[in-house]
């Protein structure tokens with residue numbers, strides 16, 4: 001925002017202050033007109049609520065010149081809003097109601113310049129608020145920041161009428177701008193990376209975001225993201241979400257992501273469909289392309305057979321990883337493979353291979369339903385750092401709504417939609433349309 005715009009927002013807000021009760025009334029009337037479904041989220045006294053909103057807008061407008069002080073306030077406000085049930089998609093409609101309110105309240109004084117200044121101000125604030133609950137906390141003193149191979153994970157959910165994919169949320173780490181650009185988008189079938197995964201009904205590896213059909217290439221580049229993998233998640237025949245995983249290609253982020261596939265009409269083996277090998281070099285890619293796996297053998301074949309995630313913490317040891325020699329040579333030591341959803345009987349497995357200095361995530365967990373049918377039990381729990389919380393959740397109830405990790409895992413299992421509980425994201429694993437497990441990745 002320019003200093004002129006900040007000045008316009010502050011001076012126009014000063015004119016709203018004397019009529020703030022009416023302004024709040026107009027605002028909520030307009031909001032509920034635009035989005036009747038959010039009415040039920042407001043449980044308290046609306047006059048009181050309106051005052052809180054105007055007070056908060058007052059502090060926010062005063063703080064516009066200093067984003068460093070504003071950010072923590074917005075962060076805490078955003079965290080409370082997750083608890084109120086506010087979703088990223090709601091911010092646009094709240095913004096529209098605010099602009100309409102100012103238009104009504106200020107009349108002729110709401111000039112195009114004032115409008116544009118407010119739109120920029122609200123865009124900045126809502127961008128920070130949407131990114132805030134999904135932001136990685138600053139490492140505490142003494143905690144050396146681990147650089148993870150996966151840098152960003154986002155997810156997209158079908159709109160109410162099923163015609164579009166809307167932004168659902170995600171973990172963006174320090175990629176705030178990328179988060180802000182993403183939350184305003186939606187994708188039709190076949191559009192952009194999420195839309196293509198929806199249309200083709202299978203995972204897609206887009207190795208080079210720049211110069212492709214990827215719609216957020218500039219923001220991705222700024223955030224250092226070079227590769228995106230979109231994984232559609234089907235519950236039965238119905239698409240419940242598309243998860244998109246982003247990696248960056250630099251010296252500090254060593255690792256590989258592979259997509260293995262089997263078409264039962266063509267072969268009984270799984271072969272490499274596509275792969276992103278970052279800085280690990282061509283030799284390993286070459287060997288991978290030349291390898292085929294039977295069901296049950298090698299990392300991809302094991303995940304294909306088990307129909308749930310498989311984790312190999314040390315690829316150099318044991319017979320599980322057939323390409324061990326060449327992997328160890330390029331520094332890859334861990335492997336994590338996930339069977340993916342498809343609709344046409346073909347099978348796909350996504351394999352993450354990582355080096356010790358660049359773990360896939362800070363911590364990987366897999367949760368599976370136990371025999372009782374009422375609980376999810378942790379079958380895999382691994383972190384390169386000393387495993388904190390190792391026994392924090394031995395078993396969790398399948399039905400849960402709490403805004404914590406256990407609630408997010410339970411909701412992901414029930415709905416087929418990823419959920420975040422900062423700094424963790426729970427992603428359902430649903431080969432052949434049936435949710436068999438939830439992987440929880442901590443960043």
Ligand code: HEM
Pocket residue numbers: 038041042043044045049052053056057077080081084085086087090091092094125126129
């Ligand atoms: C920049 C945008 C927003 C601002 C400045 C804002 C401000 C506030 C403030 C100050 C409160 C009082 C409670 C508290 O401080 O935690 C509040 C409560 C609330 N807000 Fe927002 N809000 C914003 C966006 C949204 C959005 C997008 C929604 C989604 C529908 C929403 C829904 C709610 C609800 C449901 C409550 C709680 C009401 C209750 O307790 O009954 N807000 N908001």
